[in-house]
Amino acid sequence: MKELTSEFIGGAVKPEQFPEINLPEFAFSGRSNVGKSSLLNTILLRKNFAQVSSKPGKTRQINFFKIEGKYIFADMPGFGYATISKEERQKLLKLNTDYFKLRQNLALVFLLVDSRLEPQKYDMAQIELLENLGRNYVIVLNKTDKISNEALTKKIKEYEFLLQYCNFLVEFLPFSSITRKGRDELLAIVRKFEHQWKELKQI
Ligand code: GTP
Ligand code: MG
Numbered sequence: 001m002k003e004l005t006s007e008f009i010g011g012a013v014k015p016e017q018f019p020e021i022n023l024p025e026f027a028f029s030g031r032s033n034v035g036k037s038s039l040l041n042t043i044l045l046r047k048n049f050a051q052v053s054s055k056p057g058k059t060r061q062i063n064f065f066k067i068e069g070k071y072i073f074a075d076m077p078g079f080g081y082a083t084i085s086k087e088e089r090q091k092l093l094k095l096n097t098d099y100f101k102l103r104q105n106l107a108l109v110f111l112l113v114d115s116r117l118e119p120q121k122y123d124m125a126q127i128e129l130l131e132n133l134g135r136n137y138v139i140v141l142n143k144t145d146k147i148s149n150e151a152l153t154k155k156i157k158e159y160e161f162l163l164q165y166c167n168f169l170v171e172f173l174p175f176s177s178i179t180r181k182g183r184d185e186l187l188a189i190v191r192k193f194e195h196q197w198k199e200l201k202q203i
Helices: 036-044 086-102 121-133 149-162 183-201
Strands: 006-012 025-030 062-067 071-075 106-114 137-142 169-174
Touching (some): 025 086, 036 106, 086 106, 106 183, 169 183
Parallel strands (some): 025 071
Antiparallel strands (some): 062 071
């Protein structure tokens, strides 16, 4: 497996700070502690490039990384952690909504969910937001190292039933940062959407 070259471009806590880049962008979103930063490190094969929380809720800005000089990964802040103040939560929610509304070069969203849990209120709210905005998204069932294959199949069926009328769901992707399950598949999806984005932009 090849390590991917990556360059930290910057962080943003408000839309004015979003870097202006004409490259396809992939956002990694999901509740706090679901494993977004770990997933990014697994994809890049870097130990500690994206910051992994020792305390959940650590990523409180959107971090932008340029990968292989070709596309952008955006590590989104997580939600649902109790220790954060109401005011800060509102700010993060607004940042999240603004990003999905405004980000012009966004090609695809990877929404991470915990494969061990029932779909959470926050997961469903994110899905609703993405559907309303017409953003394509992949649901990443993460931490599959913690469940059996049977449980995983059952969980996917559950989501399929719940999301049968969704229009912008691309696919479900089982993943684990421990076993690296799903890494190649995720990169294949990135490549596909990178090409699609370029065709649309006629680059
Ligand atoms: P925030 O930045 O708070 O939103 O969290 P995050 O979504 O970036 O999660 P992070 O990658 O920091 O991981 C949270 C915890 O889950 C850490 O203790 C990780 O070691 C653990 N973790 C992440 N991915 C996996 C996985 O695939 N399997 C298992 N078993 N644990 C994981
Ligand atoms: Mg994080």
